[in-house]
Amino acid sequence: xxxxxxxxxxxxxxxxxxPIEEHIWTAPADISTxxxxxxxxxxxxxxxxxxxxxxxxFVLALFIWMYSGRGREHRIGRFPGGATGxxxxxxxxxxxxxxxxxxxxxxxxxxxxxxxxxxxAMTVEAQAGQFAFYFRYPGPDGKFGPIHPExxxxxxxxxxxxxxxxxxxxxxxxxxxxxAIPVDREIQLWMHSKDLGHSxxxxxxxxxxxxxxxxxxxxxxxxxxxxxxxxxxxxxCGLGHYNMKAYLEVMSRQDFDAWLKQQAALQ
Amino acid sequence: xxxxxATQEVKHHGPPASFIRKYIFSIDHxxxxxxYYGLGLLAVFVGMGLSWLMRLHLGxxxxxxxxxxxxxxxxxxxxxxxxxxxxxxxxxxxxxxxFFVLTVAPFAAFGNFFLPxxxxxxxxxxxxxxxxxxxxxFAAFAVLISSFFFGDGPSLAGWTAYAPLTAVGSIAGPxxxxxxxxxxxxxxxxxxGQLLGSLxxxxxxxxxxxxxxxxxxxxxxxxAWFITSCMGLTxxxxxxxxxxxxxxxxxxxxSFFVPSNLVxxxxxQPHSGGSTLLWQHLFWFxxxxxxxxxxxxxxxxxxxxxxxxLRRPLLSWKTIVASMVSLAFLSYMVxxxxxxxxxxxxxxxxxxxxxxxxxxxxxTIIVLIWLGSIYQxxxxxxxxxxxxxxxxxxFITGGVSGFFLAQPSLxxxxxxxxxxxxxxHFVMAVxxxxxxxxxxxxxxxxxxxxxxxxxxxxxxxxxxxxxxYGIFMPFHYLGLAANVRRYQAFVDDYxxxxxxxxxxxxxxxxxTGAAQLIFLYNLIHSRFWGKLATDNPxxxxxxxxxxxxxxxxxxxxxxxxxxxxxxxxxGVQTASGTDYIMQDSPEESVSEETRxxx
Numbered sequence: 001x002x003x004x005x006x007x008x009x010x011x012x013x014x015x016x017x018x019p020i021e022e023h024i025w026t027a028p029a030d031i032s033t034x035x036x037x038x039x040x041x042x043x044x045x046x047x048x049x050x051x052x053x054x055x056x057x058f059v060l061a062l063f064i065w066m067y068s069g070r071g072r073e074h075r076i077g078r079f080p081g082g083a084t085g086x087x088x089x090x091x092x093x094x095x096x097x098x099x100x101x102x103x104x105x106x107x108x109x110x111x112x113x114x115x116x117x118x119x120x121a122m123t124v125e126a127q128a129g130q131f132a133f134y135f136r137y138p139g140p141d142g143k144f145g146p147i148h149p150e151x152x153x154x155x156x157x158x159x160x161x162x163x164x165x166x167x168x169x170x171x172x173x174x175x176x177x178x179x180a181i182p183v184d185r186e187i188q189l190w191m192h193s194k195d196l197g198h199s200x201x202x203x204x205x206x207x208x209x210x211x212x213x214x215x216x217x218x219x220x221x222x223x224x225x226x227x228x229x230x231x232x233x234x235x236x237c238g239l240g241h242y243n244m245k246a247y248l249e250v251m252s253r254q255d256f257d258a259w260l261k262q263q264a265a266l267q
Numbered sequence: 268x269x270x271x272x273a274t275q276e277v278k279h280h281g282p283p284a285s286f287i288r289k290y291i292f293s294i295d296h297x298x299x300x301x302x303y304y305g306l307g308l309l310a311v312f313v314g315m316g317l318s319w320l321m322r323l324h325l326g327x328x329x330x331x332x333x334x335x336x337x338x339x340x341x342x343x344x345x346x347x348x349x350x351x352x353x354x355x356x357x358x359x360x361x362x363x364x365x366f367f368v369l370t371v372a373p374f375a376a377f378g379n380f381f382l383p384x385x386x387x388x389x390x391x392x393x394x395x396x397x398x399x400x401x402x403x404x405f406a407a408f409a410v411l412i413s414s415f416f417f418g419d420g421p422s423l424a425g426w427t428a429y430a431p432l433t434a435v436g437s438i439a440g441p442x443x444x445x446x447x448x449x450x451x452x453x454x455x456x457x458x459x460g461q462l463l464g465s466l467x468x469x470x471x472x473x474x475x476x477x478x479x480x481x482x483x484x485x486x487x488x489x490x491a492w493f494i495t496s497c498m499g500l501t502x503x504x505x506x507x508x509x510x511x512x513x514x515x516x517x518x519x520x521x522s523f524f525v526p527s528n529l530v531x532x533x534x535x536q537p538h539s540g541g542s543t544l545l546w547q548h549l550f551w552f553x554x555x556x557x558x559x560x561x562x563x564x565x566x567x568x569x570x571x572x573x574x575x576x577l578r579r580p581l582l583s584w585k586t587i588v589a590s591m592v593s594l595a596f597l598s599y600m601v602x603x604x605x606x607x608x609x610x611x612x613x614x615x616x617x618x619x620x621x622x623x624x625x626x627x628x629x630x631t632i633i634v635l636i637w638l639g640s641i642y643q644x645x646x647x648x649x650x651x652x653x654x655x656x657x658x659x660x661x662f663i664t665g666g667v668s669g670f671f672l673a674q675p676s677l678x679x680x681x682x683x684x685x686x687x688x689x690x691x692h693f694v695m696a697v698x699x700x701x702x703x704x705x706x707x708x709x710x711x712x713x714x715x716x717x718x719x720x721x722x723x724x725x726x727x728x729x730x731x732x733x734x735x736y737g738i739f740m741p742f743h744y745l746g747l748a749a750n751v752r753r754y755q756a757f758v759d760d761y762x763x764x765x766x767x768x769x770x771x772x773x774x775x776x777x778x779t780g781a782a783q784l785i786f787l788y789n790l791i792h793s794r795f796w797g798k799l800a801t802d803n804p805x806x807x808x809x810x811x812x813x814x815x816x817x818x819x820x821x822x823x824x825x826x827x828x829x830x831x832x833x834x835x836x837x838g839v840q841t842a843s844g845t846d847y848i849m850q851d852s853p854e855e856s857v858s859e860e861t862r863x864x865x
Binding site for chain 2: 001002005008009012016019020024025026027028037038041042045048049050052053056057059060063064067068069070071072074075076077078079082083086087089090091093094095097098101102105106107108109112113114129130149150152153154155161194195196197199201203206207208209210211212213214215217230232233234235236237238239240241242243245
């Protein structure tokens with residue numbers, strides 16, 4: 001029975017590794033300038049931890065196979081190097097791995113969160129609410145009008161709580177249900193929740209950031225591939241959470257300008 | 268140096284006189300341990316039933332589940348689950364499993380029964396507080412389950428109960444009014460119950476050890492329960508006030524977790540000045556130690572069972588204990604890895620990242636010591652040792668995926684995906700449950716005086732071992748493909764191709780769940796009709812095996828054990844021909860094959 005367990009452990013470990021080795025189920029292809037660093041970090045981590053996983057299961061299976069059912073005629077032995085050797089091995093192997101992954105991972109994180117905003121970046125606002133995203137562009141004046149929470153209303157379609165009668169900066173603001181951005185231009189996204197916790201997750205863009213009620217947060221990124229991608233909510237926000245989604249359309253500069261004009265006309 | 272305190276110095280209660288005092292409001296730690304075990308058993312089958320419904324729905328979203336419409340015509344009209352009902356079942360599944368199974372069974376149930384016996388005590392120092400601990404925990408479970416029957420059902424906010432979804436009331440959705448208040452009340456009660464438990468475990472370990480039971484002679488399980496009690500004392504005492512604050516936000520108009528200017532369902536909320544991240548900090552300051560509150564006792568049980576099965580002491584008990592202490596200590600410093608993309612300052616994320624990576628070192632050391640101890644041992648295969656070995660396999664699998672989630676840059680992709688669900692089900696849930704199964708097969712003879720059926724136990728192991736890999740390994744693939752968790756259906760374009768993976772997982776979940784009925788049958792049948800157990804059926808060495816099966820009300824029948832050895836004198840040769848020496852036996856080894864190292 002022990003030998004069967006050893007074989008089962010090996011088979012499970014090997015079979016588990018196949019879908020990862022064969023890349024059968026993977027995230028949507030990266031479309032961001034910072035994504036390659038995250039993807040390479042993911043791949044390095046997969047390599048190192050995959051090795052630990054297979055080695056750990058193999059040694060477990062091997063020892064179960066070799067040392068089960070042995071009678072008193074077999075002398076109980078001591079692992080070479082004893083506990084001290086194993087502790088040193090753990091510190092060396094895992095410690096090195098920890099330092100390598102930690103340092104390299106910090107580099108990828110820094111590129112997303114610590115890199116300064118480049119001059120000429122375009123600012124877009126995202127607002128999350130049960131169960132929809134809305135986006136706001138500042139219009140020709142380049143300014144966002146102030147938000148009046150008491151005026152926010154889905155019923156009157158004033159999703160952002162703008163007072164276009166009295167706030168000059170609000171008059172030309174463009175509010176959309178789809179997010180469009182020009183390709184190869186850095187975007188600064190200001191994030192704001194009108195009601196509860198939500199999240200902005202665009203797997204293809206390698207971006208995930210929670211909306212925090214009461215806080216305005218900013219992230220920035222550059223998309224380098226034209227196409228239509230999904231924005232989904234990953235912070236449980238109520239019964240419609242699973243269906244809270246929007247599209248991100250990355251366009252050529254000309255197409256984006258035309259789209260923005262078209263949206264302005266619809267306001 | 269031998270320790271000092273002997274049990275006879277402590278005044279203890281006499282045998283119970285009535286049925287109620289014996290079986291219901293008992294102050295006997297063994298009865299309380301059995302009561303906790305029964306609660307854990309009830310909870311695990313309720314939690315598993317909920318997971319069956321969830322998995323069925325996730326595999327086949329448009330499937331009308333037979334009987335569910337009758338059970339809940341509102342949540343599942345015609346048997347077809349509504350989105351909110353799915354989330355309510357999910358919330359209850361997580362809450363029941365984390366609190367009432369993973370905390371109750373390995374810590375409160377086995378700890379209550381065996382901690383006093385293993386240190387040579389007659390009972391805990393505060394038996395009435397111990398009784399209260401169980402009944403408060405039971406009340407917490409009753410309050411949680413009652414939320415199915417009041418208002419618009421249980422909370423749908425998940426077991427993590429993130430504010431402000433959980434703090435603004437029923438305007439946020441079904442179950443967010445009364446259901447959420449009942450959830451918070453239940454968890455606050457649960458915290459009280461476990462704090463009372465910890466208040467007994469710690470002095471039992473420190474003050475009630477038998478003569479000769481030095482710290483270095485305490486079994487691995489005692490160390491594990493002691494460390495867990497210390498964690499429980501700090502972790503639950505943070506979660507309890509957090510729950511009270513949440514209830515106050517609901518009932519008396521405070522705003523601890525709700526900032527100003529929130530507009531929910533087109534209504535401006537009358538709150539101001541609160542912080543939504545405050546809840547996350549308080550919750551995870553409890554929540555991450557909670558992972559170790561579940562797993563450290565299971566580690567102790569696995570060590571304890573393995574040693575008897577390997578017929579040798581571990582390579583180094585001190586290294587294991589030091590690693591468990593390190594895990595406990597570090598568990599408070601890593602909680603922020605749950606919040607990498609929460610809006611917390613990104614520098615804080617890096618600060619939390621390094622201890623999270625470092626915590627893998629003590630975990631690795633523990634696994635390596637176990638593996639090194641199997642080397643050239645005399646491994647005996649039985650249901651208990653199979654589950655202990657299965658635990659190691661699960662812990663390796665769940666442990667390595669932790670490397671991904673410890674890195675903020677990878678968390679950008681993996682946060683809130685099925686990768687996280689796969690990770691914690693392996694490393695915390697299934698591993699701890701394997702520890703519970705191992706402990707059950709090992710200690711059942713002592714707890715109930717009868718043997719469990721071994722062939723059924725082994726069958727249970729095989730089906731469960733293969734089954735859980737079938738359920739949870741695919742979760743990692745789903746997460747790597749960015750499949751978001753806590754969705755009742757997968758409507759995003761990029762996730763529709765992942766539905767067959769969910770169906771695969773569901774089939775294994777149904778199959779593995781059904782296999783647990785074998786365990787339930789074995790448990791009930793053996794309880795009444797199992798073969799009578801001897802005092803020491805596994806030829807083990809610690810104090811619980813020196814008394815009768817089951818032990819008398821005062822544990823040792825008026826005898827006060829004196830301890831002569833460390834707890835794991837295996838791999839020796841005695842004059843009587845055995846390969847072990849009981850902890851309270853003055854007998855010495857004729858010749859030693861191996862000794863435990865320090």
